[in-house]
Amino acid sequence: MKLRNRQQVVSSGQEGAPPKPWASRITSLVYYGVITGILLYGIFFVGNRLLNFRANGLVTTRTIPIASTRDGRVAELPFGTGDTVRAGALLATVRPGLACQASDSSRIETLRMDILLDRARLEVLGEQIDGVQARAIGLESREALELDIELRSERPRLEVDIIDLEAERHLLGLEIQLKQQALRGAVPRDPDPRCQPDLVRAPFDGTVHSVHREVYSVVNVGEPVLSLEALRPQAVVVAYADPRLLTSLFPGKAVRIEFPDGTEAIGAISAVRAASESFAQLESEEYQLVESEVLIEVIPIDPAESERWLRFQSLGVRITGRRGAR
DSSP states (O other): HHHHHHHHHHHSSSSOOOOOOHHEEEEEEEEHHHHHHHHHHHHHHHHHHHHEEEEEEEEEEEEEEOOOOOOEEEEOOOOOOOEEEOOOOEEEEEOOTTTTOOOOHHHHHHHHHHHHHHHHHHHHHHHHHHHHHHEEEHHHHHHHHHHOOHHHHHHHHHHHHHHHHHHHHHHHHHHHHHHHHHHHOOOOOOOOOOGGEEEEOOOEEEEEEEEEEOTOEEEEEOEEEEEEESSSOOOEEEOOOOOOHHHHHHHTTTEEOOOTTTOEEEEEEEEEEEEEEEEEEEEEEEEEEEEEEOOOEESSSGGGGGGHHHHTTEEEEEEEEEEEEO
């Protein structure tokens, strides 16, 4: 009886490995949970780097570059750094350069000057002809009294010179007539606007932040002559970006600004400029200098946020945004 009961007890047990204690089960769950967490974090980190970009920026006041609308040479710069200007004030005068075509008025003046010079040459030719003729007449009177072979051979040469000078005077007279006809037919038209000086004026009340050109220096279209800062400072974040991000940076794109105190704000890229510079980039917990040819400017989407941004002036911030064209 006891043996039968013992066989029943033994036969009713599960075959195989003995059951695991609860401690080993918890350890296994924790292990697999840590592995899963590491994998998920790696996927998140890689995905975040592929989908988003980061850049280090600096909070400063916004300055507007004022440029010329045509090539030329700076003729006037009435204001200097720190001067206050009103909207519409003349900031610079740029006179057109060699690319400017000669206007009709200058062509008319050129014709008039050519006619005056040709008339002066005509008078000189007349005096030369009179001198040669007088020389020939003097030789003729001497030939009647002397039998000099050299005097007899010089007179034909003088006659040839007189013929050449008369022909030159005749051709010069025809040129003067043609130029006088062209002068009478020339009608001055409106001056070419490309040949007018470019008057660079202030778009708003502000202060001259910096002057980039000097008087008599040459400037091209779009090159800043000076930079203007509004009387009421506006905040802007400037940052040198990786050139590989150029396809993801364009005016109007929204980005996130992380300030040193832990707060955040939303800004919009206002400008993307070319400016070769080295900037520090954090990679693997180490800062490395990276050559960049891209400078971005970010302004607050809400103008009222400008004052809060300016509290962090001259401090570094972090810019984050989505990769891609849109």
